[in-house]
Amino acid sequence: MTAPISTISALEAMEVHEAIAYLWTTAIRANLPVACWQLPHQSEKHLIVDFTGGETIERPEVEVLPKGFLVGPFLNESCPNFFIQAGLHYKTSEGSFQENFDAERFGTKAYANAQRFYQLLEEHIQQNTSEEVPYFSTNKSCEGVDKECFESMVEEGVRQICEKHFHKVVLSRMKTVKLKPGFNLLQTYWQIAEAYPRAFVSAISVPEYGTWVGATPELLISVENEEIFRTVSLAGTQSRDLFPSLSDVSWKQKEIEEQALVCRYIISCFKKIRLREYDEVGPRTVEAGHLVHLKSDYTVNMKDVNFPQLGSVMLELLHPTSAVCGMPKPEALKFIVAHEKYERSLYSGFLGPVNIENNTRIFVNLRCMQLLEGEALLYAGAGITFDSDPAKEWKETELKMNIMGKFL
């Protein structure tokens, strides 16, 4: 199944924003999953549409998955991991298509979906109408907790840390924001992508999972050319505005320890698989929008250590990391489940492209929002340690929510 030549040439002649709007809108009209993203420090945007309708995956083996985009929740009990396969892949730098659709492999349903998609796309291009950008929306609208409630949860976290139940717990919340009339999802996405060139900026829309947009600073795992594995330890947050330049940023013991716990956690995962040959660089201060964090980088040469499945193994071991859950993990998780009064869903889960141009890059889903009809749900959390101040942690979640919030 290939796109009609006339459709391809019409799209290739278009400006990239317009081509993406046509492809995105058609995917939603055809009831098919769609993902759009931009990698850190790269202006190129990618868009994929899945003609199979997508599939749930219990244990993602990134080495053997086809080209696509992986999405995982914070907790698997709430919803399973989901894979959006690249039936169609559009890249803005070349303004060109790749169709990875093999009708024999995918069967009649996917073939019919692809046919319908291209028919709708052609009609849409001929109509040449600009309209609101549609997206899938789950009906779940819920109330976020207020400041008092969040602060008392933090107090309880600090109390349990002092009683040595755990060392660190990451507590989060959600808040609802009304969308302005005329809200345009893709226009907002372009603004976000332009504002955060260092982030992984993505927009996904899937019938079962709804629509999520985010600009995350945190890599979970990456595998480049089946050779280089990377992960990072990212924690500690301050407002960038407090310092004249990046080199002026200073960190208190609280943030240094908070980030060191994430480093310890990553190293403990390496130890579990007896991997000793890794490079560690950092911690250093990095910018993420109007915030700064402490970050350490870890690199492994998978060929040198003869570990071709390192990507999948570390994805399973690392998630959820101590940057979104806490330490030790089981105790922190128990506290989160018992005290956070909402479902994190895809927030603090993971998402990213798999086997696209021989690279897999999965990020932690932070600084994100879920779009419902007429409203957005903003999500953010903060790492709690023994000397956390509840009011400051609330403020930190406000600052983090503003990464998305200021575009609404």
Ligand SMILES: C=C(O[C@H]1C=CC=C(C(=O)O)[C@@H]1O)C(=O)O
């Ligand atoms: C949990 C979030 O951020 C994590 C990543 C960086 C810094 C963090 C912190 O300072 O608490 C968090 O661990 C979030 O953005 O919702």
